[in-house]
Structures are given as C-alpha cells and as structure tokens.
Amino acid sequence: MRLAQQAQHLQHYLSASIPTKGSDEDEDQLLPVNMEDFGFENVQEVMNFCSSFHVNSFTLSSPSLTPIGVSNSPLMALSNHSCDPNAIVVFPNGAKYMELIAIKDIQIDQEILTSYIDLSCPYDIRQRDLKERYGFQCACTLCEKSKDQAADWVDPRWCVRHEGCKCGDGKGKMPVTGSKRVVSVKCDKCKEDFKVNAEEVLSVVQKGVDVLDSDEHRQLDYKTAQRTLSTLIPNLQKHLPNHSYPLLSLLRLSSVSHTPPQSPKDLQIALKHIKQAYEACYEVYNQNHATPTLILCEYAKLLSLKDSEQPKAIDLNGKKGTEMKNTIIRNLLKAIEMLTKAVKQSEITFGKGSVVGKELEGILEGCKEEMERLKRS
Ligand SMILES: [Zn+2]
Ligand SMILES: [Zn+2]
Structure with a gap:
C-alpha cells in the first residue's frame, strides 16, 4: 500500500515539472502527468518500477559503513540474501563504486550470497527487517537453525550470560517475551540450569533497542548517547555477553560517540568499549565481514x-x-x-x-x- 502511494506521489511529482499550464487552470493543482513521456504506460508500471528499485537498491555507505544514501546496480542486485553470506558489497573508495568481495571460499556453481541487513541482529529482528524492506522471509541456514530453536544451540546474538559458569563463558537462551518473571535457563557450556530474571533482562534489553532505534533515525546526539550508555552498558553487561544484541552495537556506538576523544577519560571509555566489541564480534560475524574489520x-x-x-x-x-x-x-x-x-x-x-x-x-x-x-x- 505504501508503495502504491509512493507511485502516485511520483506521478504527481512528475506533473509538477511540467511547464506552464493554460491560464484557465489552477497552477497549484497538480494533475497526473502523461506517463508515456516517461516510458510508462500506466500507474501499475510506475509502481513496478518503484518496487524493483526499492527491493534491489543498496544502502550507499561511506568507507566506514555510515549510510549516506541509496545506490543501484543491476549486476550486484543479482546476489540473493543470506544471514550467513559468502560475499559482501563494499564501497572501498567512498561512493564512487561498489565491489563484491568473497569472504569465504566459494565453490564452482555455489550461489553467491550477500546480506541485506545487520547480521548482529537476532532472528526476529532480521526477519522483520527483511519483510519490511524487501518483502520476503529468510530461510537461510542460520534462520532455519534459529527458528527450530534446537535445544543444544544458543544463538550468540540473542542470549544471556551464565554468571558464575564453571566453564567461564557459558550462555543460555534469551527468555521469551511474556515469560514468567523468573525463568530457568540451561547453560550451553556447563549444562547447568540457572535462574534469569526475565522481566529485568527484557526491560534493559528493550532500553538498548530503543537507543539503537533513535540512533538509526538520527535522533541521538553523541552527548546524550554518552550519558545514556554510561549506565545502560554496565546494566546490560550484568545479564548479556558482549556479543549479544543489542550490546555489541551499543559498545561500538559508545566508542564512536567518544571519538575523537576530547579528554583522556573519553579515550579510556572509547578504547574499553571498542576492545570489548572487537573481542566479541567474531562470535556473530564472519572474520572477513566489513563490520568486524x-x-x-x-x-x-x-x-x-x-x-x-x-x-x-x-x-x-x-x-x-x-x-x-x-x-x-x-x-x-x-x-x-x-x-x-x-x-x-x-x-x-x-x-x-x-x-x-x-x-x-x-x-x-x-x-x-x-x-x-x-x-x-
Ligand atoms: Zn536468514
Ligand atoms: Zn555455565
């Protein structure tokens, strides 16, 4: 529906560029333009054009992966999505051109797959983003594994820390929304059950997600980010390992918000958080992916x-x-x-x-x- 509206808007927008109308017409009133002049026979074709542009476009980013616009390449658009990709699209020299780079060995006849979304996000968020932006449901190996909720597999993107784990870094599944106040979770390393205050964990996780959302919508200035994250990160670290969502992204955000450092304290915080992000990121990203690099x-x-x-x-x-x-x-x-x-x-x-x-x-x-x-x- 939103796309249909966009197509209508585009048609009206094009009307606005049509030169002077007759004096008996209201010049402020935009009439649908004759689409044939633009190579379209009807609104449906405009809509199809908009949809293909929408689902085939890439987020154009700076060399440091900051989104700066939208780009389109019919060739690059041929690669399908996977949350466990074997290639990435990068802009190594700014917005001048894009490159497709293999991040794993690719066999002859093996499909080249890139990721359209942030791979540090858990299953539900990945599915939501793919559905909203590209209109499909992902059934890649990682998503199938996450959906099946295999008893012995804990997604490093969506988990809680087993504090006091005999094996050191054990983790358990993140409690589901609406679960009891306190739930029992199994550790994937020492196999012991441990108690998790689901209400507390989910509430602090939600606060983290909200911060990432406002950052994505550019509603967060760095001073506010620094203030919020100085208490939010330690609160999250009480419950989550650094690789779990949204902590990993917040650690990086905290480091970026203190850069360039204005004081030795800024540098200390930026370094501490980027080091923690660095040590945790390979749990969720392929080593050659652009984000961990x-x-x-x-x-x-x-x-x-x-x-x-x-x-x-x-x-x-x-x-x-x-x-x-x-x-x-x-x-x-x-x-x-x-x-x-x-x-x-x-x-x-x-x-x-x-x-x-x-x-x-x-x-x-x-x-x-x-x-x-x-x-x-
Ligand atoms: Zn997937
Ligand atoms: Zn354990």
Whole structure:
C-alpha cells in the first residue's frame, strides 16, 4: 500500500515539472502527468518500477559503513540474501563504486550470497527487517537453525550470560517475551540450569533497542548517547555477553560517540568499549565481514592515540622518566601490532588501496617513526 502511494506521489511529482499550464487552470493543482513521456504506460508500471528499485537498491555507505544514501546496480542486485553470506558489497573508495568481495571460499556453481541487513541482529529482528524492506522471509541456514530453536544451540546474538559458569563463558537462551518473571535457563557450556530474571533482562534489553532505534533515525546526539550508555552498558553487561544484541552495537556506538576523544577519560571509555566489541564480534560475524574489520580498524586507530595522554617532555634520566618511556613503548608496540593486523585485514575485506586501508597505513607509518625516535632518545 505504501508503495502504491509512493507511485502516485511520483506521478504527481512528475506533473509538477511540467511547464506552464493554460491560464484557465489552477497552477497549484497538480494533475497526473502523461506517463508515456516517461516510458510508462500506466500507474501499475510506475509502481513496478518503484518496487524493483526499492527491493534491489543498496544502502550507499561511506568507507566506514555510515549510510549516506541509496545506490543501484543491476549486476550486484543479482546476489540473493543470506544471514550467513559468502560475499559482501563494499564501497572501498567512498561512493564512487561498489565491489563484491568473497569472504569465504566459494565453490564452482555455489550461489553467491550477500546480506541485506545487520547480521548482529537476532532472528526476529532480521526477519522483520527483511519483510519490511524487501518483502520476503529468510530461510537461510542460520534462520532455519534459529527458528527450530534446537535445544543444544544458543544463538550468540540473542542470549544471556551464565554468571558464575564453571566453564567461564557459558550462555543460555534469551527468555521469551511474556515469560514468567523468573525463568530457568540451561547453560550451553556447563549444562547447568540457572535462574534469569526475565522481566529485568527484557526491560534493559528493550532500553538498548530503543537507543539503537533513535540512533538509526538520527535522533541521538553523541552527548546524550554518552550519558545514556554510561549506565545502560554496565546494566546490560550484568545479564548479556558482549556479543549479544543489542550490546555489541551499543559498545561500538559508545566508542564512536567518544571519538575523537576530547579528554583522556573519553579515550579510556572509547578504547574499553571498542576492545570489548572487537573481542566479541567474531562470535556473530564472519572474520572477513566489513563490520568486524571496521571494529578492528577503529580499535587499532584508538590505540595509536594512547600516548597523547603522556606529557610531551620526558626527563629520561629520572626513574619516572624511564617508567614513562617504557609505558609509551609498550603502548606503541600494541598499536603497531593491531595496526599491522588491521591493514592486512582491510586488504582482505576492502581490497588493496581502500580509503580505510590507506588511512591505517599512514597511522602505522607514524607510529613506527615515533618508535624509532623513542629508541634513539
Ligand atoms: Zn536468514
Ligand atoms: Zn555455565
């Protein structure tokens, strides 16, 4: 229905561009235009055109995956969707062109599949987004597995932490909406049952989802995000592992909202949260997917800022000076290690010479020079 309205609007919009009407006509009144001039025989054809554009278009993004518009490629649109894709569509040099990159080995005759949605979302949200935006229900391997609710499988995107788990990082299924106040959940590692306050968990999860929604609709300024997330993230972490929705996205949002850091405290928070996101993201993303690669790049970049906390002039002769120098060297080594890793990974994900890769190479070079200077001093 919404699409039909859009088609009507388009037809009226086109009418508005028709030059001067006769003096006896009301110039403010838009009459449906003759669609044949535009290659359409009737509204139905306009509607079909709108639908195909709608379902075949890609979100055009900046190199850091920030949505900046819509693009269309008949060739790229040939790839079908899977929540466990073997390829990704990226814009390695900004909006100039898009590339299809394999993120897994693809056999001859195997279908090339990309994902149309955010893969850190749980089953219900993925299905809702696909239905709303593309009008289909996904039956990929991951969705089938999630739908079947296999007793021994816990989706890392939608789970609760087993606090005090003997195995360390056990998790259980997220309670369903409308369940009893306190439910018993089975841990996927130690196999013990543990109690979950469903009401409390679902309420704090909903708060997180609301924050992501307002961010998606650009109704969230970074100051508000910082304030809200400073209490929401620890509350979520009481119940969820960092890879569970919506925590993973919120950790990244918190880090982004503190970047570029305005103070050592900002840097500390940004680093802490991006590190947690980095360590958790491979639970839900393929290693070569664009999102974990960008998380790794953001983490490496923030590590390279670490030494800005230190005073510029160091008395290297004093005991304190030597300690400080050693700290800076340790931080630089860590930054160089992660930047090298990020450069390599960005070549796999975005290809050689991408905007993201080039920026990292520049920072890496700077860190190496800094290291040489420190060694000489
Ligand atoms: Zn799916
Ligand atoms: Zn356990």
